[in-house]
Amino acid sequence: MTYTQMILVLLNGFKVTVWVTLISTVMGGIFSFAFGIGKMSRFWPVRIISDGYIEIFRGTSLLVQLFWLFYALPLLGVSLSPMSAGIWALSLNIGAYGAEVVRGAILAVDTGQYEAAKALNFTPSRTLWKVLIPQAVVEMMPPFGNLVVQNMKDSALVSLITLSDLTFKAQTIRNETLQTVPIYVITLLLYFLLALVLTGIMKWLERILTTASGREGVR
Amino acid sequence: MLFNIPWNLSSNWTFAWSILPILLIGLEVTIKATIFGFLLALILGLPLALLRAVPFRIISWPTAVLIEFIRDTPLLVQVYFVYYVLPDYGLIFSAFLTGTIALGIQYSAYTAEVYRAGLEAIPQGQWEAAKALSLQTRRIYRDIVIPQAIPRIVPAMGNYLISIIKDTPILSAVTVLEVLNVAKIIGDRTFRYLIPLSMVGGLFLILTVISSVLVRYIERRLPKEGIPLK
Numbered sequence: 116m117t118y119t120q121m122i123l124v125l126l127n128g129f130k131v132t133v134w135v136t137l138i139s140t141v142m143g144g145i146f147s148f149a150f151g152i153g154k155m156s157r158f159w160p161v162r163i164i165s166d167g168y169i170e171i172f173r174g175t176s177l178l179v180q181l182f183w184l185f186y187a188l189p190l191l192g193v194s195l196s197p198m199s200a201g202i203w204a205l206s207l208n209i210g211a212y213g214a215e216v217v218r219g220a221i222l223a224v225d226t227g228q229y230e231a232a233k234a235l236n237f238t239p240s241r242t243l244w245k246v247l248i249p250q251a252v253v254e255m256m257p258p259f260g261n262l263v264v265q266n267m268k269d270s271a272l273v274s275l276i277t278l279s280d281l282t283f284k285a286q287t288i289r290n291e292t293l294q295t296v297p298i299y300v301i302t303l304l305l306y307f308l309l310a311l312v313l314t315g316i317m318k319w320l321e322r323i324l325t326t327a328s329g330r331e332g333v334r
Numbered sequence: 335m336l337f338n339i340p341w342n343l344s345s346n347w348t349f350a351w352s353i354l355p356i357l358l359i360g361l362e363v364t365i366k367a368t369i370f371g372f373l374l375a376l377i378l379g380l381p382l383a384l385l386r387a388v389p390f391r392i393i394s395w396p397t398a399v400l401i402e403f404i405r406d407t408p409l410l411v412q413v414y415f416v417y418y419v420l421p422d423y424g425l426i427f428s429a430f431l432t433g434t435i436a437l438g439i440q441y442s443a444y445t446a447e448v449y450r451a452g453l454e455a456i457p458q459g460q461w462e463a464a465k466a467l468s469l470q471t472r473r474i475y476r477d478i479v480i481p482q483a484i485p486r487i488v489p490a491m492g493n494y495l496i497s498i499i500k501d502t503p504i505l506s507a508v509t510v511l512e513v514l515n516v517a518k519i520i521g522d523r524t525f526r527y528l529i530p531l532s533m534v535g536g537l538f539l540i541l542t543v544i545s546s547v548l549v550r551y552i553e554r555r556l557p558k559e560g561i562p563l564k
Contacts (some may be wrong), residue, residue, distance in 0.1 A: 175538040178503035179514055186527035264406060271408035275507055279361055295418040303415065304409045304431070310406035320378060 116292045122301060128284030128304050135198070136267045136309070137203035142260075143266060146210025151217025152243065164249040165214070172211035177269055180204045185276045191300060201273035216258045222252035253321070253328050260317035264310050271306070281305060337520060342523065350529050353520055360516030363535055367434050367502045367512060374438025379445025386450060404443035410504050412436045417526045433505035437498060441517030444494050450485035453479065455508065474512050482560040496542055513537060 153165030172180065181204040184195060195203065224247050232242040274283035285302040289295055335340065342352040383396040404412075412460050414434040420427065427435070456479050464474040506515035517534040521527035 171535075171539065172540045174465065175501045175535045176500040176514065178506070179531065179535050179538055182514065182518060182527075183531045186521055187531045190526070190528045268406070268408040271410040272504070274410070281410065282414070285411070286414065289414075289418065295422060299411065299415045302411055303403075306407045306411065307403055 116288065116294060118297065121288060121298060122290075124288055124294070125281060125284055125298070125301055125305060128279055129309075131278065131280040132270055132282075132306075135201055135205065135273060136257070136270045137268065139202045139209065140263055140266050140315075141328065142202065142206035143209035143213055143262070146206060147213025148164075149214075149316075150210065151214035154170070154214065154218050155221065157239070157281040162182055168207075169211045169214050172208050175214075177208045178191075178206065178275065180208055181272055181276060197273065197276045197278040200276060201278050205266060205269055205273070206213075209262055210268065211263055211264075215331065216255050217251075220254040221247050223254060224250050236277070249328055251322050256317065256321035256324060258266050260314060263317055267309055267313055268306070270288050317333070336356075336516065336523075337531065341520070341524065343526075344386045346529060349524075350533060351429040351453060353530055354519065354533070356427065357513055357516055357533055357537065360511060360513035363430070364499070364502045365541075367430065367437065367505055367510065368495070368499045369558060371437030371441065371498050371502070372432040374434060375441035375494070376491070377414060378442030379437055379449055382442055382446035383449035383453075386446060387453070396411055401446055402442045403493075407466075409436065409501055410507060411434065411439045412440055413508055430505070433502075433508055433510050437505070440501075441494055441498055442561040444490065448487055448494070451490070455486050456482050459489045481533075481562050484561045485508065485556040485558055489549070489553045492545075492553065496545050499545060500538065518533070534548040 150165040150168050153161050154164070154169065156162050183199065184204050185200040188195060188200075221243075228246055228250065229242065232246045237246065237332065271282040272279065274280050274286065277283070279287075281302055285298050289298050292298070337502050340352070341356070341358050342348040381564070382397060382401055386394055386401065388394045388397075389419075413433055416436045417429070417432045420432065458480070460478055461474070464478050469478070503510055503514035505512055506518070510514075511519075513532050517525075517530035521532045
C-alpha cells in the first residue's frame with residue numbers, strides 16, 4: 116500500500132473522528148452547564164440528580180460507560196447505533212467533568228457581585244444569567260480547552276464499539292498490510308494536528324469572550 | 335466458566351454473586367496495571383521535566399514538543415503503537431507489560447508538568463538565599479528545593495493516579511484480562527451484559543472513591559513547609 120492510499124483511508128476515518136469530537140463536545144458543553152448549575156439549585160431533587168450524574172460519570176471509566184451504553188442498554192430495550200452510543204457516552208462523560216468546571220467558576224465569582232445583585236432585587240435566574248455567568252465564563256475557558264482535547268483523545272475509544280473512526284481505520288489497514296510504523300505514525304500525527312487546531316480554536320474563543328466581557332459588562 | 339470458576343444462571347442475584355469472584359480476579363489485574371503504570375510515569379516524568387528545564391533551547395524545545403505530543407494523542411493509539419511496533423524491533427513483552435508501558439508513557443507527559451510546576455513554585459528568594467550561603471547545587475536541591483516541592487507535587491500526582499485507574503480498561507484492547515475485559519467475556523458467553531457491566535461500573539466507583547479519600551488524607555497530612563529528606 117502506498118503512502119498516498121494509506122493517508123486517503125486514514126483521512127476517511129479522520130472525518131468520523133472530527134465529527135464525533137465536535138458533536139460530543141457541544142453536547143458535553145450543554146451537559147456541563149445544565150448539571151453544573153443544577154448542582155447549585157435551590158431544589159434538592161435537582162441537586163441530587165446532578166450530583167449523582169457527576170459522581171457516576173466521573174467515578175467510572177469512560178470505556179465502561181461506552182460498553183454499558185452499547186452492550187447493556189439494549190437489554191433494557193434501548194438499542195443505540197455505534198455512532199449514537201459513542202456520542203452519548205463521550206458527551207455524558209465530558210459533561211460530568213465540565214459540570215465541575217462550570218460550578219467552580221460560578222462559585223469563584225466575587226461574592227460582592229452576588230450581594231449587589233441581591234441588593235438590587237434581581238431574581239435568582241437574572242443574577243445567574245446576567246451577573247454571575249458572564250463573569251464566570253471567561254474563567255471556564257482554560258479548563259474547557261483541556262477538556263476539549265481530552266474529549267478528542269477519548270473519541271478514539273469509539274473504535275472499540277466498531278465505529279470506523281481514525282483509530283479503527285488504522286487498525287483495519289494494519290491488519291491488511293502489516294505496515295505498522297507508518298500507519299501509526301500518520302495516525303498519531305493526525306490526532307496531534309487535531310489537538311493543536313482545537314487548542315487554537317479554544318484560545319481564540321477565550322480571547323473573544325475576554326474582550327466581550329470587558330467591554331459590555333452587565334447590562 | 336472463566337478462570338475455572340463457573341457461573342450460575344438460575345436468577346439475576348445468583349448470577350451476580352457467582353461472577354463476583356471472576357470479576358475480582360480481573361480487578362486485581364486492573365490494580366496491578368494502575369500501580370505499575372503510575373510508578374513508571376513517576377520515573378519517566380522526571381527526566382522529561384529536567385530536559386524541559388535545561389537552559390539550551392536545542393534540548394528544551396524538542397522536549398516540550400515531545401511532552402505536548404504525548405499529551406495530545408490518544409492512549410489507545412499509543413497502546414496499539416507499543417503493542418505492534420516494539421515486536422518489530424525484537425522487543426517482545428506480554429500484553430500486560432506493553433499496556434503498562436503505554437500507560438507509563440502517556441502519564442509521564444503529565445507527571446513531567448507536575449514536577450516542573452512543583453519546582454517552579456519554590457520562591458526565587460529560596461534559591462538566592464541558598465546561593466548567598468554558597469551551598470553546592472546538589473545540596474540546594476537535596477536540602478532546600480526538593481523538600482519544599484514534595485508537598486506541592488503529591489496532590490497533583492494523586493489526581494493522576496485516579497485518572498490512571500479509569501484508563502486501565504483501555505488495555506483490554508490488547509487482550510489484557512483486566513476487569514472490564516473479564517466482564518465483556520462473561521457477557522459474550524452468557525448474552526447477559528447488563529449485570530457484569532453494571533458490576534464493573536460499581537467496582538470502579540468503589541475503587542475511585544477509596545483512592546480519592548486516600549489521596550485527600552495524604553494531602554492533609556503533608557506538612558506544608560516541606561519534608562526533610564534526611
